Amino acid sequence: MKSISSDSYAVHFNENAFKALNKHLKGADYSKIFILVDENTHNLCLPQFMAEIEGDYVYEIIEIEAGEIHKNLETCTQVWEAMSELDADRKSLMINLGGGVITDMGGFIASCFKRGIHFINVPTTLLSMVDASVGGKTGIDLGAIKNQIGVINQPQMVLVVSQFLNTLEERQLQSGFAEMLKHGLIKEKKYWEELKLLSNFDTMDEFIYHSVQIKNEVVLQDPTEQNIRKILNFGHTLGHAIESYFLESSSHETLLHGEAIAVGMIMEAFLSKELTGLSEKELEDIKTTFLKRYKKVAFTEEDIQAILGLMKFDKKNSHGNINFVLLESIGNPVIDIKIPNDLYIKAFDYYKD
Structure with missing residues (x-):
């Protein structure tokens, strides 16, 4: 399935997704890779994701609680503090492995940390594949008001792997x-x-692809x-x-x-x-x-x-x-x-x- 090119990055699908990721990691020389997950994607998606990575890199897994209720500045602060304690620097990479909460918030966290580090989105829900995969919108909620704080900032790439849908209700x-x-x-x-x-x-697959195209x-x-x-x-x-x-x-x-x-x-x-x-x-x-x-x-x-x-x-x-x-x-x-x-x-x- 052919990749879809957006303004400054591409959305890669299924068999091409991990090929594109491994090629990028091999040439990027990141100091450390942070993978943001929630408890669901930690258990259901992370093992499958890590099995596809080729090469020897320094990883840190940061887990947050699942759900829109945690898409707030308090959670961001906790992640920033964890990254600082784990010696993140401006050459670090953030990989956001999860649904719309993870990709929206992870992109915002990466965009603000040390005035911006690279990030890659790996949407694992149907919603995030067809919505958050394109457009560079990052952000968090202010109280119960959705997406009031954020920036538009593009990822290095987006990986849409439809087999992650098998984990969903x-x-x-x-x-x-x-x-x-x-x-x-x-x-x-x-x-x-x-x-x-x-x-x-x-x-x-064909419908997801067409929605991303639209x-x-x-x-x-x-x-x-x-x-x-x-x-x-x-x-x-x-x-x-x-x-x-x-x-x-x-x-x-x-x-x-x-x-x-x-x-x-x-x-x-x-x-x-x-x-x-x-x-x-x-x-x-x-x-x-x-x-x-x-x-x-x-x-x-x-x-x-x-x-x-x-x-x-x-x-x-x-x-x-x-x-x-x-x-x-x-x-x-x-x-x-x-x-x-x-x-x-x-x-x-x-x-x-």
């Missing part, structure tokens, strides 16, 4: 699949139609998200607020990223019908597709008001305005749409009904 696979469905909605109706028919996750094409046009890259946030303005609210709520089960974004995409599709011309037929298609795959989420009036309050922290906002990505039709998004206040409640009502 069905719920995690479905979470990543929501982002793939989003790629169809914002860029390619034919891809949306193909994904709708997918009944299992046994043969995902995201890469968008990012290359707008690396710092000044314009067209914003389309990748369809479903995320409401979805991130929902995810943040459920993350900090003691009375609700935490939602995975894709589960929250699926809700957000249904609601933002409704807003698209109201404001940007999405047809009733395509709206119902979007709603039906997501509700077949994702458990319906219950919202009280109190929940809704709290979620709407969190939207002011969305990173696309400017000058006090909440900016949405909506759809004119499937495959045709529009950016920077402002929503009349009365439509927010109608969007929740549409989802609930």
Whole structure:
């Protein structure tokens, strides 16, 4: 499977991934290699990863606790302190072996340590393979507000090895699949139609590859998200607020990223019908597709008001305005749409009904 070249690095797949890594390590002369894992990837992925490394290098394994709740500055500080104690220097390398939390946070940790060391991302979840693999976004959460602190900084390479998906539960696979469905909605109706028919996750390589291609094409046009890259946030303005609210709520089960974004995409599709011309037929298609795959989420009036309050922290906002990505039709998004206040409640009502 041919590698995909981004701005300053490449995404390597399966049989080419470890060949590219070993070639890079052989020529780079790193003083020490730090591998960031959580307890899951330490047990399930690290042995397999290390078995593919050729050559004699100095390694240090740093393990953090799994979960979005630990994607914060406190965890970063603990990792920086560990790196300092283990004599990390500016010629060290950080390899981030894990899902989106590990790759987002690991990239941020590497970008800040001694004003920046090299890092390589090895995404091990479907979500991180099709989302975090491209674009150079690194960062952490501020309290429950997602990705408020971070920088855009590119890795040396990304390795997408689909056999790591064998370590995941069905719920995690479905979470990543929501982002793939989003790629169809914002860029390619034919891809949306193909994904709708997918009944299992046994043969995902070609779909993962195509999702990475779609995201890469968008990012290359707008690396710092000044314009067209914003389309990748369809479903995320409401979805991130929902995810943040459920993350900090003691009375609700935490939602995975894709589960929250699926809700957000249904609601933002409704807003698209109201404001940007999405047809009733395509709206119902979007709603039906997501509700077949994702458990319906219950919202009280109190929940809704709290979620709407969190939207002011969305990173696309400017000058006090909440900016949405909506759809004119499937495959045709529009950016920077402002929503009349009365439509927010109608969007929740549409989802609930």
